[in-house]
Amino acid sequence: MSKFDAINGxxxxxxxxxxxxxxxxxxxxxxxxxxxxxxxxxxxxxxxVKVLLQTPGKISANGTSSMHASIQSGGxxxxxxxxxx
Numbered sequence: 001m002s003k004f005d006a007i008n009g010x011x012x013x014x015x016x017x018x019x020x021x022x023x024x025x026x027x028x029x030x031x032x033x034x035x036x037x038x039x040x041x042x043x044x045x046x047x048x049v050k051v052l053l054q055t056p057g058k059i060s061a062n063g064t065s066s067m068h069a070s071i072q073s074g075g076x077x078x079x080x081x082x083x084x085x
Contacts, residue, residue, distance in 0.1 A: 001026055003034055004055075009042035012049050019048050026055035037073070039065055041080060 004024055014020055022045070028035040035057030045051055045067035053059055058075035061067075063082040071084070078084075 002028065003036060003057075005036075005038045005040075006043055007038075007040050009040050010045070011043070012045045012051075014046045014048040017048065019050070021050045021052060023052040023054070025052075026057060028056045035074075036060065038062075039067075041065065043067065045069075 004026055012022060024037060026035050026037060035055050037053055037055050037059045039061045041062050041064055043061065043065040047068050049068070051067050051069040053069055054072045056074050058077060059071060059073045060077045061082045061084065063080040066083040069084050
C-alpha cells in the first residue's frame with residue numbers, strides 16, 4: 001500500500017477476546033513522498049490487539065486516540081489526547 005488514512009477514525013476490537021496483531025505497512029524507500037500513515041480522532045484499538053505501524057514516511061495520530069503499538073517510521077507526530085503504549 002502506498003498511503004494509509006483513517007479519516008473517520010478506526011475502531012478495532014478482538015471479538016473472541018484473544019490477543020491479535022494488526023500490521024499496517026506502507027512500502028517505499030526512505031525519503032519517499034506520500035508514504036504517510038494518518039489516524040484521525042476517535043481511533044480506538046482494543047488493548048488485546050497489538051498494532052505494528054511501518055512506513056518510511058510520517059505517522060500522524062490525532063486524538064482522542066488510543067492504541068498498543070510498535071512504530072517504525074521516518075517521523076512521528078501527535079495532536080490532542082493520544083495514548084500509545
